[in-house]
Amino acid sequence: MSTESPQQSVRYGMVIDLDKCTGCGNCAVACHMENNVPFRTDESDKSRNMAWLRIYKVKNGAEYPHARVAYIPRPCMQCDRHTPCVSVCPASATNYDKSTGLVDQINTRCIGCRYCMAACPYMVRCFNWWDPAWPADAEKYLNPDVAPRMRGVVEKCTFCSHRYIQAKNRARQEGRNYLEKGDYIPACVEACPVEAMHFGDLNDPEYEVAHLIKSPRAFRLLERLHTEPKVYYLSSHEWVRRWADNDAVNTQSAYSQQRQGVES
Amino acid sequence: MRVISQKRMNSAIMVAIFLAGFVVFHFIGRYFVPMLAYTRHEQPVDFSHVFHGNDVDMSCETCHFFYEDGSWSGIPTLDVCMNCHSEQLGESEAEKVFVTEYVQKNREVQWELYFRQPQCVSFSHSSHVKEAKLACETCHGPQGLSRHPTKYIVNRITKYSYVVYDSASSTIGSALVRSPEENVWGTMGMDECAKCHRARGVSTACFICHK
Secondary structure, eight states: OOOSOOOOSOOEEEEEETTTOOOOOHHHHHHHHHTTOOOOSOOOOTTTOOOSSEEEEEEOOOOTTSOOEEEEEEOOOOOSSSOHHHHHOTTOOEEEOTTTOOEEEOTTTOOOOOHHHHHOTTOOOEEOOSOOOOOGGGGGGSOTTSOOOOTTOEEOOOSSHHHHHHHHHHHHHTTOSSOOTTSOOOHHHHHOTTOOEEEEETTOTTSHHHHHTTSTTEEOTTGGGOOOOSEEEEOSOHHHHHHHTTOGGGHHHHHHHHHHHHHO | OOOOOHHHHHHHHHHHHHHHHHHHHHHHHHHTOGGGGEEEEOOSSOOOHHIIIIISOOOGGGTSOBOTTSOBOOSOOHHHHHHHHTSOOSOOHHHHHHIIIIITTTOOOOOOOTTOOOTTBOOOHHIIIIISOOOHHHHHOSGGGOSSOOEEEEETTTOOEEEESOTTOSOHHHHHHHOHHHHEEEOOOHHHHHHHHHHTTOOOOHHHHBO
């Protein structure tokens, strides 16, 4: 369990540029395919459906011609400090890996109490209300590196930790005991067509993300909770930042203030 | 003294008889017919590691190797065998069966693998062999010295399989029960993994192996 903000060498994190994101949903589809996330015939019930990466659409609340939209792709935030899901899990089924900063889920250990789902401020976690069922042909496309989950357990985004294991295998084969830039990338980042998503070690200046998180455009979701997420967002719009802090009331005023600033 | 009704007395006696019977039969089973708990499978092809390694002088890496991406090849598939055995090379009965039944029919050999892991486990050969420099024998036993394939023994209840490396031994059953550390190489169950990790001071955190 992580109690303090750890100062370890490797901390994998993600930076998503909301100014570039078009909300196309490629990352979400790639995530579904990569991680064998089950789906239902009718996906309209969003309180029951499964998604490791959801895309939220936010509006600035203004009327045409000033109406603006932004899309916020939301994987697991991989909280660094007081990781809420880890600290509440009674079965130790979820863990903070101090060597990488990844929050992993051991599905076979989960007892399905859903305490972590209540604790997670980002609604990242999904519960398997049914045994996953795939159409006959779709089973052939399942990823053999990710174990399908069963009814009654919680699952979540792991930053494609199986890809981390594969990257380490490849590195060892090449005689390295470290990962090089680009060895390990989650499926969503790989799939982004506009390169709005960046991934890497936040502590290593060789990675772009280490610089991007210091940008004045950078912010995180619900920062005032101080869970220190390792997923950063970039936006030049104040109203988007207000949304990220769940401050819907001030969204429109933030937008009009910024617009006046630009016009004057 | 409290009066116990006849009905309750009867049911208490029934329970006592059941428990006594359970204990008696448990010990009979445990010490006289222990192998009842296990099923035993013969391997489909009588493969000799010694013949391939010593007499033909092949290296282990011909069939068991790391791919370029660092994943482990495991047991060779039929096309690896067919590099040499596209037709019969020797006169042995085992090879004849292999060529006629599998090569000519283009059928994969369904080996009984005692080291198959459940889906929720991600085992990396490269971390154990390349990084920790463990010998293959540490987990697999002296398989490379076997003249006949090891028998596959699986517990009917736990479904754990055991490899008994001394396949010439006729007392496999009793060996499994009486002196497992001498004759049986292991179960490849989680306890074995955790035992070794603990002994070597490696992390036993769940996510090390589970995915």
